[in-house]
Amino acid sequence: MxxxxxxxxxxxxxxxxxxxxxxxxxxxxxxxxxxxxxxxxxxxxxxxxxxxxxxxxxxxxxADDSDPNDTGGTSTPVSAFDDFNSAAVTVSFDGAEITLESNGLPNHTSPYWEETSPLYIEPVVAEALTPGRIGGDRSYTLTVPTAPELAASSTATGLGPIGIAVSGAPIFNDTEGPNRPLEEQTAETFDYAGAHNGPSGYHYHVEASDVPENTMLSHDDEKLIGIMSDGFLIYGRKCNSTGDHPTNLDVSGGHTSSTQHSEGEAFYHYHIINEYYLGTLIVLFGVDLQGTPNGIF
Known part of the structure; x- marks a missing residue:
């Protein structure tokens, strides 16, 4: 009642x-x-x-309704791994995980190769070279989820490898040491690929230059750059879904859209942010990771 x-x-x-x-x-x-x-x-x-x-x-x-990008673990397109240099990178799939193993040896020319290498060229961009040459007993292994997810909070990158490029060489951030951002003196050591040699071997910091010697690396286009340690792919400054520089990127250069690898399916990925860092240089990745980082060993 x-x-x-x-x-x-x-x-x-x-x-x-x-x-x-x-x-x-x-x-x-x-x-x-x-x-x-x-x-x-x-x-x-x-x-x-x-x-x-x-x-x-x-x-x-x-009860909260404030998520600007509620992406829930879309699988990384398998065809993207066809773009990786098979002579340097081995990709294996095991259930919910993908493992990349690389010897760090890129498949493009550089003045950092030994002069006896068929890939050696005289410097065309670098004004000075850091000590050491490409080669040696290097190895990089990264295991990531097949369907990486955005984390509750972003993670700052540290020194050392933060991703693996399609060439097989590692991707580094915008620092050259503890509390040492990239400076003009360091930039003078980059070859046309945006890389130089260091204690941890040959690695990339910035976007490749637009020079005739660059026949395969991304420069202001939609090419695949590589994969970051949180499992999300990173592409060049332009997006395949629009053919232009995307305007809806988050603070890390990420957004959800289709790419040339996804057959029309949208998934979260990064782009090189279309902003100049030093003069004409554009950093590959100088921001936080939006997923959960995994170690590169």
Whole structure:
């Protein structure tokens, strides 16, 4: 009898009657439905465009509606790995994981090769060379999920490899040492590929130059650059989905769209951010990773 008078009381008091519904015939408590928002990527933030109304929190939904990019683990296109230099990089698939093993030896010319190498050329961009040459007993192994997800918070990159380029050489960030951002003196040691040699071997810092010697590396285009340690692919400054520089990138140069590798399916990936760092140089990746980083050993 008590339960049956609530709709009448709601009308008399001017309250929204839809809020007062019984959860079950045996439940004396009232059910007040609220709006829940889908949290596809599990970061605790919900998608304002996908909702459910329920008395209790449904699985996969949260009360927050502030997620600007609720991407939930779209698989990395397998065809992207066809772009990697097979002479340097071995790619293996094992269930929910992808492992890349590289010897770090790029498949393009550079003055950092030994002069006896068929890939050696005289410097065309570098004004000075760092000590050491390409070669030696190098190895880089990275294991990432086949469907990487955006993390609840971003992660700053550190010194050393933060990704593996399609050539097989590692990608570094915009620092040259502890609290040492790239400077003009360091930039003078980069070859046309945007790389130089260091204690950890030959590695890239910046986008390749637009010179005749550059026949395969990305320069202001949509080519695949490589894969970052959080499992997300990184492409050149332009996006295949529009043929131009994307305008909807997040702070790390990432967005969700299709690429030349995904057969029309949208997935999250990075781009080189179209901003100059030093003069005409553009850093490959000088921002935070938006996924969970994995070690490159």
């Amino acid at each position: 008590i339960r049956s008078i609530f709709p009448l009381l709601a009308v008399l008091l001017g309250l929204p009657a839809l809020l007062f519904t019984s959860c079950s015939e045996d439940d004396d408590e009232l059910c007040i439905e609220i709006t829940w928002y889908e949290d596809a990527d599990g970061d605790g933030l919900g998608n304002a465009d996908v909702t459910l109304s329920a008395c209790e929190q449904p699985d996969g939904y949260v």
